[in-house]
Amino acid sequence: MSYITIALAKGRLADLSMDLLEHCGIDCSEARSSSRKLIFDDDNTGVRLILVKPVDVPTYVDHGAADIGIAGSDTIMEYGGSLYEMLDLGFGRCRMVVAGPDDKNGGIIKANMRVATKYPNIAADYFRRRGQTVDIIKLNGSVELGPLVGLSDVIVDLVETGSTLKENGLHVIDEVCQVSARLIVNRASLKTKHQAIMNIVEAVKAFVQKGE
Numbered sequence: 240m241s242y243i244t245i246a247l248a249k250g251r252l253a254d255l256s257m258d259l260l261e262h263c264g265i266d267c268s269e270a271r272s273s274s275r276k277l278i279f280d281d282d283n284t285g286v287r288l289i290l291v292k293p294v295d296v297p298t299y300v301d302h303g304a305a306d307i308g309i310a311g312s313d314t315i316m317e318y319g320g321s322l323y324e325m326l327d328l329g330f331g332r333c334r335m336v337v338a339g340p341d342d343k344n345g346g347i348i349k350a351n352m353r354v355a356t357k358y359p360n361i362a363a364d365y366f367r368r369r370g371q372t373v374d375i376i377k378l379n380g381s382v383e384l385g386p387l388v389g390l391s392d393v394i395v396d397l398v399e400t401g402s403t404l405k406e407n408g409l410h411v412i413d414e415v416c417q418v419s420a421r422l423i424v425n426r427a428s429l430k431t432k433h434q435a436i437m438n439i440v441e442a443v444k445a446f447v448q449k450g451e
């Protein structure tokens with residue numbers, strides 16, 4: 240059987256992504272309940288789900304190992320590549336910000352600042368557009384530690400409730416962009432499996448629009 244493969248992010252987007260697909264008739268029950276398995280076939284719909292690290296969803300889709308992916312716009316933007324971004328799914332909403340120990344007025348922005356971030360491409364692009372030379376330090380988590388231990392002057396990271404910043408004495412200096420989950424499609428798959436992919440895209444779109 241030739242499946243349509245959908246890459247889903249493990250972690251905080253997983254449940255909402257599976258809710259969405261289940262509303263579109265795709266069985267996610269095994270993917271929800273299984274602990275270590277990574278690949279799940281629904282023979283009724285011809286959909287294969289694969290579970291990957293959130294940051295890797297664009298990689299699987301860009302290389303054609305998945306036809307469709309659901310990922311945060313932060314990871315899609317950071318990856319770059321030539322993916323089709325088909326839908327804003329409206330969940331996983333947060334903001335990408337520059338934050339530091341001083342607020343807007345005090346935090347601005349000395350020459351040759353050190354910027355800690357999980358998003359080196361987005362951060363570099365933001366400061367390049369401001370005409371500012373910075374030193375980017377790539378981290379993989381707990382980014383808020385950077386300014387607290389003298390690793391960096393500021394961070395570029397996600398803020399949702401603001402409690403991580405607050406509990407670490409950091410303030411938003413500027414917003415880089417809004418973030419939400421997106422449905423992405425491999426360029427070649429959209430040509431070679433057009434109808435099957437558009438059936439899924441249209442079903443997801445109808446469900447998302449109903450919730451708006």
Ligand SMILES: Nc1ncnc2c1ncn2[C@@H]1O[C@H](COP(=O)(O)OP(=O)(O)OP(=O)(O)O)[C@@H](O)[C@H]1O
Pocket residue numbers: 248249250251252292293294310311312313314331332333379380397398399400418419420
């Ligand atoms: N408060 C938040 N913090 C981080 N990401 C959020 C938040 N709210 C929504 N998101 C979205 O959820 C996506 C996945 O986040 P998640 O924390 O599951 O993965 P991750 O940060 O890559 O973690 P890990 O490295 O532990 O796998 C992010 O890329 C972002 O689009």
Ligand SMILES: O=P(O)(O)OC[C@H]1O[C@H](OP(=O)(O)OP(=O)(O)O)[C@H](O)[C@@H]1O
Pocket residue numbers: 379380381382383396397398399400401402403404
């Ligand atoms: O504004 P808040 O609601 O506090 O959410 C923001 C925090 O959540 C994310 O971290 P995550 O939980 O993914 O952990 P990480 O440090 O390992 O990236 C993000 O990187 C912030 O640290």
